[in-house]
Amino acid sequence: MGRNTRKRRTPLATKAIAASAALALGGGGLIWANFYASAHESNNNAWGNQTKAANAQVATISCPDIGQKLTSVPRQARTEVDGELGNLDRQITDAYQRLMTTRDAQARDASFVQNSILQPLKDRRKAIIDRIKLEINRVGGSAPGSLDTLASCTGTPANQTTAGGQQQQNGGQQQQNGGQQQNGGQQQGNTGQQQGNGGQAGNGPVAADFVDITKVQPNVAAKPQKSGNASTGVFITRCGVNANKNHNTDNVIVAPGVTNGAHHLHDYVGNQKVNAFSSNQTFLQGGTSCQNKNDLSAYYWPVVRVQDGTQDFDQNADGGGKEGNVGKILTPVQAQIKYVGSPTSKVVAMPQFLRIITGDAKTTTNGLANANAHWSCTGFENKVQLTTQYPICPQGSNVVRTFAFQSCWDGQNIDSANHRTHVAFADANGNCQNGFKAIPQLTMRLVYQVTPPTVQNGVVKNAFAVDGFPEQLHKPATDHDDFISVTTGGLANKIANCINNGQRCA
Template sequence: MGRNTRKRRTPLATKAIAASAALALGGGGLIWANFYASAHESNNQMWGGNTTKAATAQVATISCPDVGQKLTNVPQAARQGVATEVANLDKQITEAYNRLASTRQAQTNDPSFVQNAIVGPLKEKRAATIDRIRIDIQRVGGQFDSSLSQLAACTTQNANQTTAGGQNNGQNGGQNNAGQQQNGGQNNNGGQQQGNNGGQGGDGPSAADFVDITKVAPNVQAKPNKTANASTGTFVTRCGVNANQNHNSDNVIVAPGVTNGAHHVHDYVGNQKVNAFSSNQTFLQGGTSCQNKNDLSAYYWPVIRLQDGTQEKDANADGGGKDKNVGKILVAQQAQIKYVGNPTSKVVAMPQFLRIITGDAKAFVNGPANANAHWSCTGFENKVQLTTQYPICPAGSKVVRTFAFQSCWDGKNIDSANHRTHVAFADPASGACPAGFKAIPQLTMRLVYNVPQPVIQNGQVKNAYAVDGFPEELHKPITDHDDFISVTNGGLANTIANCINTGQRCQ
């Protein structure tokens, strides 16, 4: 989906992403900028090393246009079938990327191998799937945008090319490449693996995905001024940190009925029965990890893993090792879930079963239009927030992930075909919702982790940590995201709205 002009990020997100290198979407996929001037130009601006780009660039990943985000007008009767086909598109990309990662020698021997054996067949599979989407929509009387048929073709990205990285949030010279270092990162045995994209499994993150937060210029902007009609209260719900390891790699919002639809693992708090086959009815019987037993909402986000050579229990499972998500899953030390108000108006209660996704799990190939997660360190949160790099925190400081969800609702729909257009961000300058949208309590989340400090040596990262993701996204920090389904009992939704509208501090 292209940028929705009705949706605006927080000032922080707008500034953070604007500071990244520009991306453009073309008919064939992503247009990649190249920060290098020559085949052997050294790059020592950030890490103090002297890494050089190989003369023959190696394909690092596959970039496919995101069909799902462009499906803005799908009849309700066709949505389940369309969702299944969109999940098939994701599966096809994952399978193609896995083939890409496992055939490096063949690629070296035959320059046309990637196009003939991977990208070409992928286009054919995608074309057939997009046509099935057309049939699903037209079968129930809907209109199919014929331009979507042009999105079957995918492109490739070389290891020395860059995406949404570039200068990040005031950091001088920071680059966020698919695989900046020539020799890659660590393999599962702790040795070096030439020609990969960094990370324990050779699929990221790379050294360039990390930055010493003490060297990043402050970038946090002031919030909009409150008006006389502002809703100034807060409501905190305490739902734990998923210490019981309630995990799966489904995605009931985007891929209902599809096992492993996310291709990465989520932490779940709140509702305890959330999987691909959950429904509004089963949510009401799901139980909750929240102290307030009327809060049956589902709060879930991709896990963080420490890539120190440790094998997690899902090392050979879907969502885990099979999808290139490797390393020990880290449990957050804190998970604060808080609803806040609007600086210009009162809020209306969230409707039952409202779904919101904030951020974009595919932002590395989609571009930053929907990226909306931030990384920082305790002691730095009011000064520095990162979007395209992971922070290296100083001793005694902990890694922090924060999310501020869309806080404007169209007043009618609890979901939309692309899971985005029924909600919107408030204006970053004024805080007002777009015309036709109503302010709702804004869900904010703050996750704190005790992460061993990564070390950059000779252009490589040791003890890296990374967010789970689709394998072709190479574990980039810009792909972080958060999911929410509002489910309440006992009038809790109205209680939250009333608390916020009357300026109280509730929990």
């Protein structure tokens, strides 16, 4: 991916804007407003009625994620379409700013949000959608007919802003079923403290986002049975824990050429020259933190912070405190990266420059279809895996994030327009479908030493949370991980051969 010459977004003018565009997959997001007016005034008070009406209408604005629908954008149009998706996100940012700065008007006029924010936003989104369709059709593509239906954004009351709308405790089977979760109860939601959104920055997490792992029933499913043709080897690559603090708020996969395109901070291990303007040639010259110097792959994930009242270097920066990502950044005490095989077949080598995103940074908007978060504690990983709650671990146990990436590849493309359809998860039996080929499955395990949070009277203290788009409320299900495969010296073939031969290599 070369440098994208479209205009970069300018930072928001004031620190009061605690959220901005959700660019993870383009053009969709939730806009959250924190209301200070009381919702408990007497029903006999006209002002109280107006306040309650305003709160009910404008607590959250949900905009459809247009980028998810664009699965077949011709390559000749992708730069222009990416730019227009960025414009959609800028519109969401502008609407959020207006939402945050018109609280008095909203409290006095229950129709203010619809007339002054939602309707103008719809009109502006429709103009951008028309330009996206024009760019796709101009190069001989066919824009989805459903795009016109995605212009409208809706208001949602605060008590309905659960992550994904239906998030519940997870059954730990997402890598086998394309990310669809097996849910087991305990719906998530806001608890009402700090205007219902909690967190050190006012945008989460909340008490309901945490659970004592010792009180969760085992939910880890058995692995698929191995066939005689299984590839049983393991290849381990040691790339460190980002002790050198290689961070940025870019995301070259989904927002090439856009500074702060991720709107949250990433840890980087492996390739050391990854930013919004990196190209494939840059990756080959990037150097690596991996012990195997032929592994130039980029492994990056959102940082985890502890919200204990402290701040970090980016407390006044875009992607950090300006966008609701606050607290002390935690460096993992372990970062284990390995590639494993398929239970039903041999694997083919990963192609050079293959991009994979696992999980969804915007589950609060998109729901759980692509969620692939795994949260657990040392000593519990084989019993309990959580997607929609953070674990409170017992004394002596550490917090664990794990990721199991998509392990099936379409055999042709190193990326796709929505950054998803060129790879897929195996089915429940471990088979790749629709002509996809099994590739080495990247798995990552990150371990953090965290003082256990406490929940008292519905309020969580010393919470930890993964960085994310502020309108996503730091929900656990928004956890995600990114990967770009870059190897030299025949390493990709060596990894595949090791796995296919049933060896354990490093």
